[in-house]
Amino acid sequence: MSTRIPRTPVSREAAKGKALTLIESLPWLERFRGTVMVIKYGGNAMVSPELQRAFAEDVVYLRHVGILPVVVHGGGPQISSALERFGIESEFRGGYRVTTREAMDVVRMVLTGQVSRELVSLINRHGPLAASVSGEDAGLFTGRRKTVQVDGETVDLGHVGDVVSVDASRVRRMLDAELIPVISSVAPDEEHPGDSLNINADAAASALAIALQAEKLVILTDVEGLYANWPDRSSLISSLDAAELERILPSLASGMIPKMQACLDAVRGGVPKAAIIDGRDEHSMLLEVFTDDGSGTEVVEQLER
Numbered sequence: 510m511s512t513r514i515p516r517t518p519v520s521r522e523a524a525k526g527k528a529l530t531l532i533e534s535l536p537w538l539e540r541f542r543g544t545v546m547v548i549k550y551g552g553n554a555m556v557s558p559e560l561q562r563a564f565a566e567d568v569v570y571l572r573h574v575g576i577l578p579v580v581v582h583g584g585g586p587q588i589s590s591a592l593e594r595f596g597i598e599s600e601f602r603g604g605y606r607v608t609t610r611e612a613m614d615v616v617r618m619v620l621t622g623q624v625s626r627e628l629v630s631l632i633n634r635h636g637p638l639a640a641s642v643s644g645e646d647a648g649l650f651t652g653r654r655k656t657v658q659v660d661g662e663t664v665d666l667g668h669v670g671d672v673v674s675v676d677a678s679r680v681r682r683m684l685d686a687e688l689i690p691v692i693s694s695v696a697p698d699e700e701h702p703g704d705s706l707n708i709n710a711d712a713a714a715s716a717l718a719i720a721l722q723a724e725k726l727v728i729l730t731d732v733e734g735l736y737a738n739w740p741d742r743s744s745l746i747s748s749l750d751a752a753e754l755e756r757i758l759p760s761l762a763s764g765m766i767p768k769m770q771a772c773l774d775a776v777r778g779g780v781p782k783a784a785i786i787d788g789r790d791e792h793s794m795l796l797e798v799f800t801d802d803g804s805g806t807e808v809v810e811q812l813e814r
């Protein structure tokens with residue numbers, strides 16, 4: 510018995526538009542085939558089952574056209590609601606969650622036990638493709654506690670760290686086995702054995718992109734990109750270089766600080782391009798990767814003038 514896929518009639522114009530989009534993707538397919546792309550999926554871009562499903566489809570699409578996607582996920586809002594359920598207070602300072610030892614247990618539980626599992630199972634609806642790894646597994650990350658300066662004051666963030674080393678060999682082996690690694694941003698504390706650190710997921714994605722010599726770092730969030738005058742929505746920056754980003758970084762607010770710092774570190778660390786895109790638009794990642802105009806804000810070491 511043969512299976513018939515129902516065909517939906519479309520106008521000649523619409524059909525031509527689809528064909529042109531496919532053709533526009535050709536140079537990008539050629540350029541990215543066989544390269545590593547690190548995709549940071551932020552908790553604020555996971556807000557609906559439809560968005561999560563579309564994200565999983567995009568990642569699988571990248572894999573099937575020969576790109577090597579590596580997913581680093583966040584889960585900030587999911588951590589906040591779990592902490593609330595447990596009656597544990599948490600606050601953000603300078604874009605980072607102040608994390609007590611008690612809160613750290615919840616952070617790890619939500620990232621590795623909930624968000625990561627959900628993403629793996631969504632991707633695996635398309636086949637046995639994804640496997641999760643925590644930054645604590647097999648020496649993937651080591652971290653060191655960090656402090657931040659807020660209004661001239663040094664703030665102790667508790668169990669929060671920077672990634673100080675990455676051993677990406679296990680992730681590479683997974684890529685060689687044609688798997689899609691899904692990574693949680695938790696790291697062992699190198700100075701306090703036995704302790705774990707809460708790593709901002711943008712920072713973890715950037716460190717991994719550098720270690721894997723990724724061709725691109727794509728960060729999905731809940732805004733169109735970086736606005737020059739936040740919250741003025743007409744001030745979206747489509748591209749900027751590292752020097753310009755370094756100049757405006759101190760003026761940025763809340764979640765954009767770790768995000769833009771991550772982009773800066775990535776391009777300074779040899780990743781050719783970092784992009785912030787709107788994860789609220791279904792399939793924005795495909796547009797970013799496979800169309801000439803991309804979407805959102807792109808950061809490169811030096812803009813071609």
Ligand SMILES: Nc1ncnc2c1ncn2[C@@H]1O[C@H](COP(=O)(O)OP(=O)(O)O)[C@@H](O)[C@H]1O
Nearest residue numbers: 551552553730731732734735736739762764765
């Ligand atoms: N200049 C800016 N441009 C865009 N967003 C900004 C800017 N400054 C602050 N923001 C805030 O940063 C948020 C994104 O960071 P965050 O909430 O940490 O996202 P995610 O969960 O995706 O990591 C935006 O929703 C916006 O409220």
Ligand SMILES: CC(=O)N[C@@H](CCC(=O)OP(=O)(O)O)C(=O)O
Nearest residue numbers: 551552583584585605606709710
């Ligand atoms: C230190 C720090 O702030 N860690 C983050 C880790 C998760 C994360 O980064 O999630 P998003 O990408 O969704 O924001 C947190 O606790 O929320």
